[in-house]
Amino acid sequence: METDEFLKLENQLCFPLYAASRLVTKCYQPVLDEMGLTYPQYLVLLVLWEKDSVNLSVLSGKLQLQSNTLTPLLKRMQEMDLVNRVRSDQDERSIIISLTEKGQLLKSGVPEMQSRLANNIGITQEEGQVLHSLLYKLIENLKV
Amino acid sequence: METDEFLKLENQLCFPLYAASRLVTKCYQPVLDEMGLTYPQYLVLLVLWEKDSVNLSVLSGKLQLQSNTLTPLLKRMQEMDLVNRVRSDQDERSIIISLTEKGQLLKSGVPEMQSRLANNIGITQEEGQVLHSLLYKLIENLKV
């Protein structure tokens, strides 16, 4: 490739990552709107549905989001009565995030929602798996 | 896969996309900081270095960002003397974005910056190409 070719937007890896991420999020939006959730809030619920009652640093590690992003986000989710935020007894620096009943109940609607979305992204299951593993390879290399 | 498996964060495609995108951006940040740029501002420059003097709707289409994101972003870039924003003579609704001399000059430092970054993402060139084409397939399916 010519030197100049490397400067083209379309030849970058960073841009399609950025664009695809936002487009996929946008694709989720209408369905999430029905549940009154934003996309990062949905990700928090995915973590909690898998393992309830985790502290902020665990959530932070799983989502790769820092406390300055998660704290206000979780406060909003607390106001919506989706999660509880309680100081740990063992370590009073720690905040334990747990699901409320309302937060639990949202889980039941998600499989149907996911199947509705899965058919819309226009790639095969195999391509999805390749994409998945390459993205995780990237993530493992870049995080920390 | 069990129904519950689909609900795990790690089995989603949306999350690794979102996380990888942010991690790659963060990887660019130190180098962009030296140039005084944010990541979306760098993307705007990539478009303009390839083709100078485009109107906002073209930029909007290429970056898949709307006017409510681009307008304030471009105003900041104008204040930094990186771009000019001029109303078109032919169509007074249109805003033409062009590079200032300062914006032009930044281009020269980029190839070196890109090669510095390329070695850090930890995937092979072939994997990068596969990732690239899958992401574009996703983008083409999802946009509009």
Next chain:
DNA sequence: TACGATTATATCGTGTACGATACAAATGTA
């Protein structure tokens, strides 16, 4: 057991993103 370092979270400021909406210029058409 003092006390400096570390850890866990929160606060602040800046810059995106984006839905909803506004508005002026251009266009189509009766």
Next chain:
DNA sequence: TACATTTGTATCGTACACGATATAATCGTA
């Protein structure tokens, strides 16, 4: 040529992201 429609940007409000910084609780260790 009026005037409804469309097009191209801009404005407003809300919610992330994240660097820098603050603060309180805990830990390590001399």
